[in-house]
Amino acid sequence: MCQQTGCYRAVVTDGLSEPLTRRPVPDVIAERITATIANGALKPGERLPSEPVLAKQLNVGRTSLREALRKLSTLGIIEVVRGKGTFVCEPPADDPTTQYVRWSLDEGFALTELLEARIGLETTAAGLACTRATDDELRELNRLRIAHDEAHEHDLDALVHTDEALHEAIMNASHNVVLIGLYKPLVPEMVEFRRRTLALPHSGTRSDDHRFMVDAIARRAPVAARQAVAEHLWIFYQEVRAVAAPGDDIIAPESVRAFV
Incomplete structure (x- = not known):
């Protein structure tokens, strides 16, 4: 379980605001959020911005954002706590996206x-x-x-x-x-x-x-x-x-x- 403490920090200068490609938007959003976690811009236990704020930062629709967050929740990368917000978890070690991001970091x-x-x-x-x-x-x-x-x-x-x-x-x-x-x-x-x-x-x-x-x-x-x-x-x-x-x-x- 994630530590449900702390406030969210703005996601900036980490690639999240770059334009998206022909790929499904939720997939790109999910990978970029994972990247911010793997490179330390977002840490386990921190709360993500609210949906409206995050959608504005990413310049995407809230429907696509919700789908991306559902993917990340299924992977165990984030945890949605009803009434409190969405929190960052430690990404699973065997997740291919996490492995790629960490390898890229090196x-x-x-x-x-x-x-x-x-x-x-x-x-x-x-x-x-x-x-x-x-x-x-x-x-x-x-x-x-x-x-x-x-x-x-x-x-x-x-x-x-x-x-x-x-x-x-x-x-x-x-x-x-x-x-x-x-x-x-x-x-x-x-x-x-x-x-x-x-x-x-x-x-x-x-x-x-x-x-x-x-x-x-x-x-x-x-x-x-x-x-x-x-x-x-x-x-x-x-x-x-x-x-x-x-x-x-x-x-x-x-x-x-x-x-x-």
């Missing part, structure tokens, strides 16, 4: 640099692929996208392998030897990151972004392709930054445009 600053490099290289490659990919390469991208979707029915190893294969195929379709050479050394560094993120609940909704990426490349639409890749990676970047540097200002969401 690796955070290295991960931010890795993700910055990925965003730069992969958005550039996606734009070039729109004009250089052969018809066979476009068919291969779609095949790999489908293979990754189907991997959700198998195991984590299959998810990691198919995700890696799709992103590498986009790089190869750029037909830029220098870009590909810069990207290859990053692949081994991303294995553990992929395993951690693909183990998260609802990781399939993140993989939906692959369809936007592949479709844009197939339409030979460079701006849309670069934007799709940037948005796909940006959510990870926001989450890692929120954990690694809870006291720093998070880079403005508009900064994603710098990559496209």
